[in-house]
Amino acid sequence: MARSESSADDPDEDTFAALTLKERIAVATAQDPSKAIVVILLGLFALTFLVALSLVFPVVAGLFLLGTLLLVAVAVGGYVVLTRLGG
Numbered sequence: 001m002a003r004s005e006s007s008a009d010d011p012d013e014d015t016f017a018a019l020t021l022k023e024r025i026a027v028a029t030a031q032d033p034s035k036a037i038v039v040i041l042l043g044l045f046a047l048t049f050l051v052a053l054s055l056v057f058p059v060v061a062g063l064f065l066l067g068t069l070l071l072v073a074v075a076v077g078g079y080v081v082l083t084r085l086g087g
Contacts, residue, residue, distance in 0.1 A: 019027065029036040054061035 050061060050064065053064065
């Protein structure tokens with residue numbers, strides 16, 4: 001039978017919610033290392049693609065890099081705003 005209310009003395013109730021982002025990444029990597037390897041390989045492929053593109057078309061690679069930096073800046077700014085509004 002399912003419990004309708006959570007008990008305060010259950011130590012496993014909020015253990016995952018209390019983890020930081022780095023700790024959650026470590027837990028996910030330990031549970032399924034093949035996904036972590038795929039993500040790392042895709043990141044390395046993207047990096048080599050950017051290097052090869054910059055050797056052949058440096059202006060296009062610069063625009064891609066500028067767009068990536070702008071996207072990262074927007075994501076970090078959104079994260080900062082959301083964390084300040086939430087806490």
